[in-house]
Amino acid sequence: MGESLEEFKNRIKKVDGPRKHKVKNSLGIRDAFLYLQSRKWLNIGQALKEQTFQRIIRDVNNLLAIEIMEGNCIIFPERMGSLEVRKQERFADIVDGKLRTNYMVDWDKTLELWSEDAEAYQNRTLVRDIKSKERVTIFYNRKTADYENKAYFRFKPNRALYRILKQNINKGRVLDMYAYGTAIH
Numbered sequence: 001m002g003e004s005l006e007e008f009k010n011r012i013k014k015v016d017g018p019r020k021h022k023v024k025n026s027l028g029i030r031d032a033f034l035y036l037q038s039r040k041w042l043n044i045g046q047a048l049k050e051q052t053f054q055r056i057i058r059d060v061n062n063l064l065a066i067e068i069m070e071g072n073c074i075i076f077p078e079r080m081g082s083l084e085v086r087k088q089e090r091f092a093d094i095v096d097g098k099l100r101t102n103y104m105v106d107w108d109k110t111l112e113l114w115s116e117d118a119e120a121y122q123n124r125t126l127v128r129d130i131k132s133k134e135r136v137t138i139f140y141n142r143k144t145a146d147y148e149n150k151a152y153f154r155f156k157p158n159r160a161l162y163r164i165l166k167q168n169i170n171k172g173r174v175l176d177m178y179a180y181g182t183a184i185h
Contacts, residue, residue, distance in 0.1 A: 008115040029057050068138060068157070069164045071174030081145035083155065085165065085174065087134045102135055103128040136169060138162070 003011070010016065033053050041047050048056075064083075067074055074083040092101040106129040114121040140155035168174045 003115075005112065005115050009111050012111060012114070029054050032057070065161055068161060069168055071165070071168065075144075079144060079146040081140060081142045084139050084141050086137050086139045088137060090130075090133060090135060101128065103130055104132075104135070105129070136162075136165060138165070 030050070033050050036042060036053075037047070064074055068083060068085065071085045073085070076082060088102065090101075090103055092099065092103065094100070106127050109127040110125075113125065113127055117125075138155070138157045138161070140153070142150045142153070165174070
């Protein structure tokens with residue numbers, strides 16, 4: 001007797017074993033704390049405990065996340081650019097004999113297809129979600145930024161932020177999304 005759909009999904013997703021991952025080439029809150037501490041706090045007045053410093057950073061990050069989830073644009077001070085919620089039209093093109101698309105993969109239907117059809121599993125055939133007309137992204141706009149080596153900076157929000165943003169859009173809480181951002185320049 002073959003394995004069930006749930007067993008197949010668990011085997012493909014590898015949910016049974018431990019997941020080990022390590023963030024590389026990235027700086028965190030502790031690195032920022034140590035930098036400021038080694039520079040005598042850059043004349044901000046007084047030193048902070050590490051726990052207080054971390055709480056301030058996390059609270060500010062949470063407030064920024066709430067603004068993004070509501071679809072608002074965040075313009076950073078000191079000409080550091082902005083974070084914008086943008087919408088993109090979906091497309092599918094054939095370039096050099098290969099399909100190029102920005103439609104999202106529907107993983108539930110893809111795994112169902114793979115469990116039923118061994119050839120589709122071998123070819124790694126993907127099932128795309130073609131129902132939605134637009135794709136929402138959170139974009140770090142460096143156009144107005146004025147610092148060196150802009151190409152080395154990147155902003156990648158976590159999945160939870162995208163999920164809540166999508167829920168707010170579906171509920172009608174986010175109305176002002178534009179193809180080229182919402183920032184006032």
